[in-house]
Amino acid sequence: ESEKMYREAYNRAEFYKDLFAHDINNILQNIRSANELRQIFENSSNDERKLIEVGEIITAQVIRGANLVSNIRKSSLLEEFSRKIKPIQFNLLLESAITFIEKMFLERDVRIRVHPFKDKLEIKGNEFILDVFENILINAIKYNKNPTIRIDILINDIKEDGISYVKFQFIDNGLGIQDKRKEIIFQRGQEKLPIEGGMGLGLSLVKKILEIYSGKIRVEDRIKGDYTQGSNFIILIPEATDNN
Incomplete structure (x- = not known):
């Protein structure tokens, strides 16, 4: 029984580690890509709308990162996650x-x-x-x-x-x-x-x-x-x- 509980706890930890690492990596990549686009638009275009869009992407990614941390904190147990x-x-x-x-x-x-x-x-x-x-x-x-x-x-x-x-x-x-x-x-x-x-x-x-x-x-x-x-x-x- 204790081995089963240990295995379940380990699997929960692995799940949240994967979820957090993968999503944070995506968020950072998206911010980097958006910043590269911003530099391109600043140097080659006067299209203010595109610059605003890129700014919105960066802001959305920051919010997404904060929400990710919040969601994982709230769902720190897999049973809790399942009940949701x-x-x-x-x-x-x-x-x-x-x-x-x-x-x-x-x-x-x-x-x-x-x-x-x-x-x-x-x-x-x-x-x-x-x-x-x-x-x-x-x-x-x-x-x-x-x-x-x-x-x-x-x-x-x-x-x-x-x-x-x-x-x-x-x-x-x-x-x-x-x-x-x-x-x-x-x-x-x-x-x-x-x-x-x-x-x-x-x-x-x-x-x-x-x-x-x-x-x-x-x-x-x-x-x-x-x-x-x-x-x-x-x-x-x-x-x-x-x-x-």
């Missing part, structure tokens, strides 16, 4: 993630399209679903060499093994992922491996969050049998229903 799972409408969080990503990659031609989906769909989750959306989108953009980056987001409700899920598909035209790597990209530590072939950044963290929601994640080829045409990241999260 409740029915949430994800559409505003998805919109927030898309807006943030578009500002983060101002220098890229990013076209994200959310296909129409059924009104009032809710999932069982919490505020960390934002981390899931952002990490999937960042991955799709960073590992994409096309002049125009296209990401299609499809959302629908399905039943699997008698459980109602909301199914999210993030379909990109990036480098794709070879079959032999499709399973291991969600394992902790794989983000440290060479990224050639679209190795995912922070996908182990995404999987951990989804497992706490009793959700699932997998990746398929955008075009079946040809991984070089891009990826389709499929996420299943239990739907918040009266009988589920």
Whole structure:
């Protein structure tokens, strides 16, 4: 029993260490990128609007860092984190993630399209679903060499093994992922491996969050049998229903 408690405590510590380290690294990278953009705009353009946008990105990142510290402090126990799972409408969080990503990659031609989906769909989750959306989108953009980056987001409700899920598909035209790597990209530590072939950044963290929601994640080829045409990241999260 004591060994089980020790293992659970260790896993909690590892989860929050990964969450904090990964998100802080993203925040610092975003601030650095925004500062580089600011220098470019100052030297080559009189477009005041772009400079204001860059300033807003930096401010948003500082606020995000403060919120991250606050959230981790509040959720210092995994059981507490699990108890915070409740029915949430994800559409505003998805919109927030898309807006943030578009500002983060101002220098890229990013076209994200959310296909129409059924009104009032809710999932069982919490505020960390934002981390899931952002990490999937960042991955799709960073590992994409096309002049125009296209990401299609499809959302629908399905039943699997008698459980109602909301199914999210993030379909990109990036480098794709070879079959032999499709399973291991969600394992902790794989983000440290060479990224050639679209190795995912922070996908182990995404999987951990989804497992706490009793959700699932997998990746398929955008075009079946040809991984070089891009990826389709499929996420299943239990739907918040009266009988589920």
